[in-house]
Amino acid sequence: MxxxxxxxxxxxxxxxxxxxxxxxxxxxxxxxxxxxxxxxxxxxxxxxxxxxxxxxxxxxxxxxxxxxxxxxxxxxxxxxxxxxxxxxxxxxxxxxxxxxxxxxxxxxxxxxRAADDWTPQPVPPGRAEALWRRLPMIARLEAGRRSPVRLALVHPDGRSLTVGPAGSPTVRLTGEPAELVLFTYGRGARTTLTVDGDPDALEALRHVLPLPPK
Structure with a gap:
């Protein structure tokens, strides 16, 4: 266990x-x-x-x-x-x-990560996988209900999940499960995620859920 x-x-x-x-x-x-x-x-x-x-x-x-x-x-x-x-x-x-x-x-x-000189701590593989397993529900309840755009949350190994309003522009966020979890809880400004999407979609998202610095 x-x-x-x-x-x-x-x-x-x-x-x-x-x-x-x-x-x-x-x-x-x-x-x-x-x-x-x-x-x-x-x-x-x-x-x-x-x-x-x-x-x-x-x-x-x-x-x-x-x-x-x-x-x-x-x-x-x-x-x-x-x-x-x-x-x-x-x-x-x-x-x-x-x-x-x-x-x-x-x-x-x-x-x-509240400290100005923060650096990510390693997440054990088993814990990272546990965070990934919990991410779909968290993403739907937290980020998916708030986001004005479609969100594609992408694991470094290629696994992905999508939440948010269907038919809207998609923003793709790629990173370790820990970083994706923190984004869904509104801590995106202090993550190491890679973010891709149309500039207007990114700007709309940034007003609701913080993103890493440009």
């Missing part, structure tokens, strides 16, 4: 520790302290975690998260590293791996 989520949990905890509580992240408006509080609330406060996705509950989630953010930073990182408590939905067999492999990978990169 794979342990990609567990490995990404420990990598993220290490990055948070190394960065300290006041470092920037790619989560708009959040420091590393805010991100650590979010991670703890998400798996230790089911009563508040729903507001992450449900707008009507967002105020309650924000208040709970702000309260956690006032705790010592080292405590937040320790709680996150320790994993979900027994009452958390993420403690159910298989739930952590299914729900958190991508979540923790993206947030680890949010810490890593």
């Amino acid at each position: 794979s342990n990609h989520a567990l490995a990404e949990r420990h990598r993220l905890a290490q990055l948070l520790t190394a960065a300290g509580p006041d470092a920037p992240t790619l989560c708009e408006g959040w420091t590393t302290r805010d991100l650590a509080a979010h991670l703890v609330v998400r798996e230790r406060r089911p009563d508040a975690a729903a507001g992450i996705r449900v707008g009507a509950l967002a105020g309650w989630t924000r208040r709970v998260q702000d309260g956690y953010a006032e705790r010592p930073y080292e405590e937040l990182v320790r709680l996150f590293r320790a994993g979900p408590p027994v009452y958390s939905p993420f403690a159910l067999p298989g739930a952590d791996e299914a729900a958190n492999t991508v979540e923790y990978f993206v947030h680890a990169e949010d810490v890593l």
